[in-house]
Amino acid sequence: MNAITAENLTKHYPVRSGGRAKGRVVHAVDDVSFEVPPGRTLAIVGESGCGKSTIARMLVRLVRPTSGRVLVQGEERIDARAIQLVSQNPWSALNRRKSIRHALEQPLAVHGLATGRAARTARAEELLGLVGLSPDYLTRRPGGVSGGELQRVTVARALAVEPEALVLDEPTASLDVSVKALLVNLLLDLQRRLGLSYVLITHEIEIARHMADQVAVMYLGRLVEYGDAEQVFGDPRHPYTRSLLAAVPGLAGLGDGAGVPPPPLAGDVPSAVDIPSGCRFHTRCPSAADACRRTEPILEDSGDGRQAACLRLAELTSIASPAADNEQT
């Protein structure tokens, strides 16, 4: 049984202006489905503005889907505790004027999880211990704590209600390079100890590579590639994934048959209101053909358990493979 199942999640926002824009919508997320097995990590990667945070908000019920649904352990739960969010910026996630004790004890009080001051203190200290912080952090306020430590506090707060899964929306993006790895290792350690499932949203491919079991690649509200992390990072199929990963040093398997790496992404993501016709990526795709301007590809299984949405997939991969064979002989 999967910890999280996202079924055809869609979120459209009305465009808030009159005149020509009236009645039009922002396609924040369009028909996205994925599964997260228990104790595993699904990474959602893609450029800014492609709908990752909107998915995060739908998973934790901060935003109601336009259509589609989220299942926890196969059921549509009313229980809001099951999936908790850790977001990018711990300073805005925590109340500056309140102590860390307050941050940790508030969810306990709201959900009636530890009654009495002594029990709440004990649990708050235990939560700090889980994230490697000493009990004397209870009396501190966010202003006097470093970013890395403060992000640990938001993780501890998310764990207060004993969730089954965490949605980590750019958890390391606001941290100094030197403390990113510390947080990643803490998250991996907590996952092993507590059996947590993670949805990791990040534009930092190195972090996704380090943590993910599976990867979903998003472009303009849609999934374009989805599969095991090893396959997607080691042998990306979709032209968007290939270009996205081309910018990352040290990733193997990115050259085509002639050893030419895919071009890095040029230009910006198009407007989520004026979605390009056909394949949404065709305006930036190095392999776009006429058909790509007319027909929108669907996410298809290529037989090895991985999925990609590209009309030219068979063609492009069969061009790459024989050339690779030639080179070896």
Ligand SMILES: Nc1ncnc2c1ncn2[C@@H]1O[C@H](COP(=O)(O)OP(=O)(O)O)[C@@H](O)[C@H]1O
């Ligand atoms: N509350 C909102 N109202 C209108 N548009 C929104 C809202 N939230 C997000 N969007 C739009 O939806 C798209 C996806 O945004 P987001 O999910 O934040 O992307 P990401 O996290 O991948 O950067 C963007 O075009 C963004 O401007």
Ligand SMILES: [Mg+2]
């Ligand atoms: Mg975001």
